[in-house]
Amino acid sequence: MSAALNQTSDWHPQLATALDTLPGNNIGWLAQRRDKALNQFLELGFPTRKTEAWKYVATHSIAQITPVLSQNAIIDSAQIAQWRLDGCDELVFVDGIYHQSLSSVTDNAGLEIKNLAELLKNSPDETKALLSQLDHKAHDAFDALNQALLRDGAVITIADDALIERPLHCLFVSTNTSKAITPINNWIFAGKNSQCSIVETYIGDDESNSLTSARTNIKLAANSELNHYRCQRESKQAYHLAELQVELARDSRYNAYPIALGGAIARVNVQITLAGQNAECTVNGLYLTKDKQVSDHHIKMHHAVPHCNSNQLFKGVMDGASRAIFNGLILVDKDAQKTQADLSNRNLLLSKLADINTKPELEIYADDVKCSHGATIGQLDEKSIFYLQSRGISREQAEHLLTYAFINDVVNRIKLASLRQKIASLIIGQLPDSEFISELV
Numbered sequence: 001m002s003a004a005l006n007q008t009s010d011w012h013p014q015l016a017t018a019l020d021t022l023p024g025n026n027i028g029w030l031a032q033r034r035d036k037a038l039n040q041f042l043e044l045g046f047p048t049r050k051t052e053a054w055k056y057v058a059t060h061s062i063a064q065i066t067p068v069l070s071q072n073a074i075i076d077s078a079q080i081a082q083w084r085l086d087g088c089d090e091l092v093f094v095d096g097i098y099h100q101s102l103s104s105v106t107d108n109a110g111l112e113i114k115n116l117a118e119l120l121k122n123s124p125d126e127t128k129a130l131l132s133q134l135d136h137k138a139h140d141a142f143d144a145l146n147q148a149l150l151r152d153g154a155v156i157t158i159a160d161d162a163l164i165e166r167p168l169h170c171l172f173v174s175t176n177t178s179k180a181i182t183p184i185n186n187w188i189f190a191g192k193n194s195q196c197s198i199v200e201t202y203i204g205d206d207e208s209n210s211l212t213s214a215r216t217n218i219k220l221a222a223n224s225e226l227n228h229y230r231c232q233r234e235s236k237q238a239y240h241l242a243e244l245q246v247e248l249a250r251d252s253r254y255n256a257y258p259i260a261l262g263g264a265i266a267r268v269n270v271q272i273t274l275a276g277q278n279a280e281c282t283v284n285g286l287y288l289t290k291d292k293q294v295s296d297h298h299i300k301m302h303h304a305v306p307h308c309n310s311n312q313l314f315k316g317v318m319d320g321a322s323r324a325i326f327n328g329l330i331l332v333d334k335d336a337q338k339t340q341a342d343l344s345n346r347n348l349l350l351s352k353l354a355d356i357n358t359k360p361e362l363e364i365y366a367d368d369v370k371c372s373h374g375a376t377i378g379q380l381d382e383k384s385i386f387y388l389q390s391r392g393i394s395r396e397q398a399e400h401l402l403t404y405a406f407i408n409d410v411v412n413r414i415k416l417a418s419l420r421q422k423i424a425s426l427i428i429g430q431l432p433d434s435e436f437i438s439e440l441v
Contacts, residue, residue, distance in 0.1 A: 007045070007046050007063045008041055008042050008044070008045050008046060008141060009042060010067075011041075015038060015067050015148070015149075016038070018067070018068060019031070019034050019035070019038065019148065019149075021069070022034070022120070023117045023120040023152075027120075027124050027127075029124075029128065030127065030128075033147075034147075034150065035148075037147035037148035038145075038148040040137070040138050040141075040144035041138075041141050041144035044138070045141055046062070046141055047141065053140070053298060053327070056323065056325045056357050057267065057294055059265075061239075061264070061265070062239050065180070065181060065210070065239065066179045067181065068178075068181065069149065069151070069180060069181055069182075069183070070095040070174075070178075070181060070210055071095060071176070071180070072094065072097045075094055075102075075173065075175065077102055080092065080171065083173075083201060084169070085199065085418040085422065086418040087418055088166060088169040088418065089104060089106055089166050089167070090104050090168075090170075090171055091103045091105065091113065091115075091154050091169070091170045091171065092171045093170070093172045093173065094175065095173070095174060095175055095176050095182055096152055096182040096183055096212075097152050098117065098152055105168075106166060108162075108164060108166070109159070109162075110161075110162025111168070113154065113155070113156055113168075114154075114155040115152055116150070116153040116154070116155055116185055119155060120151075130155065133217065133219075134147070142213065142241045143243055145181075145183075146183055146213040146214075146215050146243065147215075149181065149183035149213065150185055151184075151185075152183075152184070153184050153186040153187070154170050154186045154188075155186070155187045156168065156186070156188045156198065158188075158189065158190045158224070159191050160191035160192040160194060160221070161191070161193045161194065162195075162196070163195050164194070164196040167227075168196070168197070168198050169198075169199045169201065170200050170201070172184060172203070172212070172214070173203055173204070174204035174205065174208045174210055174212060174234060174238060175205050175208060177207050177208055177210075178209075178210070179210060182210050182211065183213045183214075184212065184214040184215070185217075186214075186216040187218075189219050189221075190219070190221060190225075190226050191224060192221040192222050192223060192224060193223045193224060194221070194224045194225070195224070195225045195226075197226075197227040197228075197229070197416060198226065198227070199229040199230075199419055200228075200229065200230045201231045201233070202231070202233065202234055202240060203262075204234035204235035204262065206235055206236075207235065208234065209235065209237040210238055210239075211238070211239040211240075211241065212234060212238065212239065212240045212241070212242075213241050213242075214243070215242070215244075215245075216242075216243070216245075217245050218245065219246075219247050220249055220254055220279075221249050221252065222251055222252060222276065223250070223251040223252060224253075225252065226252075226254055226255070227255045227415060227416070228255065228256050228257070229256075229257045229259075229416060229419055230257065230268075231259045231261070231419070232258075232259065232261060232262055232266055234263045236263065236291065238262070238263055239264060239265050239266075240263040240265070240266040240267070241265075241266075242267065242268045242269070243270075244268065244269070245270075246270075246271070246272040246273065246281075248272070248273065248274050248276060248279035248280075249275060249276035249279065250277050250278055251276065251279065252279050253279070253280045253281075253282075254272070254280070255281075255282045256272075256281070256283045256285075257285070258270075258283070258286075258297075259285070259423055260286070260288070260295050260297070261288050261426060261430070262293075263293065263295070265294045266295050266296065267298075268296070268297050268298070269298045270298065270299045270300065271300045272301050272302065272310075273302040274303050274308040275304050275305060276305060277305050277308065278307050279308045281308075281311075282310070283299070283301075283310075283311070283312040283314070284410050284413045285297065285313070285314040285410070286407065286410040286411070287314070287316045287317075287324055288317050288318075288407070288427065289319065289320075289323065289324055289354075290318075290430070291321065291322060292321050292322060293320075293322040293323075294322065294324070294325075295325070296324070296325040297314065297324075297325065297326050297327070297328075298327045298328075299326075299327070299328045301328070301329065301330045301343070302333075303330070303331065304333050304336060305333075305336055306335065306337045307338045308336065308339055308340075309340045310330070310340075310342070311341075311342045312342065312343045312344065313344050313410065314326060314328070314345045315347070315348075315406065316345070316346070316348070317347075317348045317403060317406065318347065318349050318350065318355065319350040320351055320353065320354060321351070321353040321354065322351075322354050322355075324347065324355075324357070324358075325356075325357045325358075326347075326375070327358075327359045327361070328343045328345060328359070328360045328373070329360075329362075330361070330364075330371055331363045331364075332362075333365055333366065334366055336366050336369070337368040337369065339366060339369040339370070340369070340370045340371070341369070341370075341372075342371070343374070344360075344374055344375075345358050345360055345374070346375070347376065347377045348378065348379070348380070348403065348406055349377065349378070349379055350379075350380075350399075358375040360373040360374060361373065380399055380403065384398075384402055385399060388402070396432070396433065397433050400436070401433075401440065403431060404427070404428065407427055411424050
C-alpha cells in the first residue's frame with residue numbers, strides 16, 4: 001500500500017464517526033452515497049508529486065489536518081462587521097454552518113434561498129433531486145472527501161424572468177484553530193431570462209488553521225446572466241481546497257471574478273461548460289502570494305456547442321518564497337464551430353525566491369474557430385521605475401506603485417462597487433507603503 005493510501009486510511013475511523021453526525025444520516029440512500037464517497041477517498045489516496053494535476057503542490061502538510069469536523073463557533077455581528085458589503089443581502093456561515101441570526105435577507109419573490117442542512121434533514125426528495133446533478137465519481141481524494149462530508153451550504157434559486165437588484169453576499173467565516181475540516185456545498189440555479197449578482201467570501205481568523213473544502217455548483221438557464229464574485233482571504237495557516245462547476249445554457253452569460261489572497265495552500269479547480277449556443281463566459285481572476293504561500297488554479301473552459309465566446313484574464317503577483325500554479329485549458333469539441341476563446345495569464349515576480357508554474361493549453365477538435373492563449377512571467381519594468389523616480393518618487397515607492405497598477409487592472413473590472421473597494425483596500429494593505437499608495441489612488 002502506498003504512503004498516500006496509508007494516510008487516507010489513517011483518517012478512516014474518525015471520518016466514519018463524523019459521517020454519523022451529519023444531517024440526514026438516518027436516510028438510507030444518503031448514508032450510502034456518503035459511504036461511497038468515503039470509500040472513493042480511501043481508494044484514491046492523497047495526491048502526490050507524481051499526480052500530474054498536483055505535481056507542484058506538496059500535500060503532506062494537508063494530511064496533518066485532524067480528520068474531524070469543525071464545530072459551530074459562537075461569534076457576534078461585530079466580529080464580522082468589516083467583511084460585510086454595503087447594499088447586499090447576506091448569508092453568514094460560521095465554520096461551515098448557517099447562522100440565521102447573523103444573516104440579513106430582504107423579501108424577494110424572485111429569489112429562493114435554502115440552507116443545505118435543513119434540506120438534508122427535512123426534504124429527502126428535494127435533496128435527492130439536487131444531488132443527482134452531481135457526478136458520484138470524484139476526480140481526486142479531496143473532491144471525494146467533500147462529497148462524503150455533505151453538511152451545509154447555500155442553495156440559491158433565481159426564478160425565471162427575475163431581476164434581482166440587490167446582490168447576495170455569502171460570507172463563510174472560519175474560526176477553527178484545531179486543524180479540523182470545514183465542508184461547504186453551494187448550489188446556484190439561475191432561471192430563464194434572470195439576472196443576479198452573487199458574492200462568495202471566505203475569511204478566517206489569523207490563527208485559524210483548518211481545512212476548508214468548498215464546492216459550488218452553478219447552472220444558468222437560457223438567456224440568464226450571473227455575475228459571480230469569489231474572494232478567498234483565509235488565514236495564512238489555513239488550507240483552502242475548492243471546486244467550481246458551471247454549466248451555461250443557450251444565450252446565457254456568466255461573468256466570474258475569482259480573487260485569491262489567503263491560505264497556506266489555496267487551490268481552486270474550475271470547470272465551465274458552454275452547453276448552449278451563443279453562451280458567453282468572461283473570467284477576470286487575480287491571485288497574490290507572499291511568504292511561503294501556495295496558490296493553485298486549474299481552469300477548464302469547455303466549448304461543447306457552436307457559436308460561443310469565452311475570455312479569460314488571470315493576473316498573479318508572487319513575493320517572498322511563495323509559489324503560484326496556473327493551468328488553463330480551452331477545450332473545443334468537434335461540433336463547436338465558430339468558437340471564439342481567449343486565455344491570458346500574466347505574472348509578476350517580486351522576489352528571486354518567488355516562483356510561478358504556468359501552463360495555458362488549447363485542445364481544439366473543430367476547424368472554424370478563433371482561439372488564443374498566452375502567458376507572461378516578468379519583473380517590474382526598469383524604464384517605468386526610472387520614470388517615476390525622475391518625478392521625485394523613491395525606487396521602493398515606484399516599485400510598489402507599479403505593482404498596484406498591475407493588480408488594479410483586474411480590480412477595476414469588478415462591477416460591484418462595495419466589493420471593488422474592499423478588494424482594493426485588502427490589496428493595498430498587503431503591500432508595503434500602503435499609506436503612500438492610498439494617497440495616490
